[in-house]
Amino acid sequence: MVRAAVLPxxxxxLEITDIVLPEPGPGRVRVRLAAAGVCHSDLSLSNGTMRVPVPAVLGHEGAGTVVSVGEGVTHVAPGDGVVLNWAPSCGNCHHCGIGEVWLCAGALAGAANLHARTADGGTDLHPGLNVAAFAEETVVAGNCVLPAPDGIPLTDAALLGCAVLTGYGAVHHSARVRAGESVVVFGIGGVGLAVLQSARIAGASQVIAVDVSPEKEELARRAGATDFVIASETTPRDIRKRTGGQGADVAVECVGRAATIRSAWESTRRGGRTTVVGIGGKDQQVTFNALEIFHWGRSLTGCVYGNSDPARDLPVLADHIRAGRFDLSMMVTERIGLDGIPAAFDHMIAGKGGRALVVF
Known part of the structure; x- marks a missing residue:
């Protein structure tokens, strides 16, 4: 039996309780978690913004050590450090065939498999987003684990599983930030901090951080922000003034609210680019009129998992981390146990802190 945070x-x-894991069958891997990040997507699953069968074990951003493997697994072995990949590509669908693996139609198909059972009544538990990282150990499909990069502690490497890939990809793959461009980032949580660092790596000349909490200024500047503004004290016109009257070349929205998506779009220059990373509910309706779309010539794009291919991007990120260009540890503002996850959710709702990390 292992301890886990179960969404009933x-x-x-959440209920912190014992669960019983199956032995890894063919093609599956058992992993002992070193750490798991608490992501806004976990909050969205728990409150119903995103659907998940219940009861479930949430958590999708994690890293750990392989305990055992099932028949046919050859790319990792017991004792290996691994990063969990919550959205593995199937390699067979239309999107995989055209290289858009982040939109894979079969990415979450493995989550339908039985993951575990509660220790008391034997109730089946669903693995939220495939990997069920809010547990001391988990059993996942073999394609849900990637070898952890050398030289990076597993507790830090956990962040690579979602926040860092998403933030880095939003800048380099979706928005395609070029050296010398200006970037404005709305929402300085875990993903927002990764976006700031990635914009600096891309060579952005000006990086403006926007957040509801003034306490995040120091954190944002450490991540690479050249400017910091409080959301309640600024407007798109203010952002345009800070960028020579034109507006930012790129805006990255990490909140998932209609108002901030609209503000991000209006904060970009004519012909600018807005990438939406935040996951909002169906009630968050964003409106535009036809004339402004024509006149401003801006682009507005969604961004899933940073438009990343983990197998391709993890080695690149590892090089940045080992060279000191990307700092994983500075993103973590709280280290907690499983019982600290509900408070971490509350902090997210209140706009406090960066990434909370469950350390096992």
Missing amino acids: AVGAP
């Missing part, structure tokens, strides 16, 4: 029903409090 949508909107219900």
Whole structure:
């Protein structure tokens, strides 16, 4: 038996309890978690913004050590450090065939497999987003683990599983920030901090961080922000003034609210680019009129998992980390146990801190 944070029903409090894991069958891997990041997507699953069968074990951003492997698994072995990949590409669907592996139609198909059972009544548990990282150990499909990069502690490497790939990809793959461009980032949580660092790596000349909390200024500047503004004290016109009257070349929205998506779009220059990373609910309706779309010539794009291919991007990120260009540890503002996840959710809702990290 292992300890896990179980979501018994949508909107219900998490329960820290013992669960029973199956032995890894063919093509599956058992992993002992070193750490798991608490992501806004986990909050969205728990409150019903995104759907998940319940009861479930959430958590999708993690790293750990292989305990055992099932028949046919050859790319990792017991004792290997691994990063969890919550959205493995199937390699067979239309999107995989055209190189858009982040949109894979079969990425979450493995989550339908039985993951574990509760220790008391034997209730089946669903693995939220494939990997169920809010547990001391988990059993996942073989394609849900990638070899951890050498020279990076597993507790830090956990962040590579979502926040860093998403933030880095939003800058380098979706928005395609070029050296000398200006970037404005809305929402300085875990992903926002990764976006700031990635914009600096891309050579952005000006990086403006926008957040509801003034306490995040120091953190944002450490990540690479040249400017910091409080969301309630700024407007798109203010952002344009800070960027020579034109507006930013690129805006990255990491909140998932209609108002901030609209503000991000209006903060870019004519012909600018807005990338939306934040996951909002169906009630968040964003509106535009036909004339402004024509006149401003801006682009507005969604961004799933940073438009990243983990197998391709992890080695690149590892080089940046080992060279000191990207700092994983500075993104973590809170180290907690499983019982600290509900408070971490509350902090997210209140706009506090960067990434909370469950350390096992």
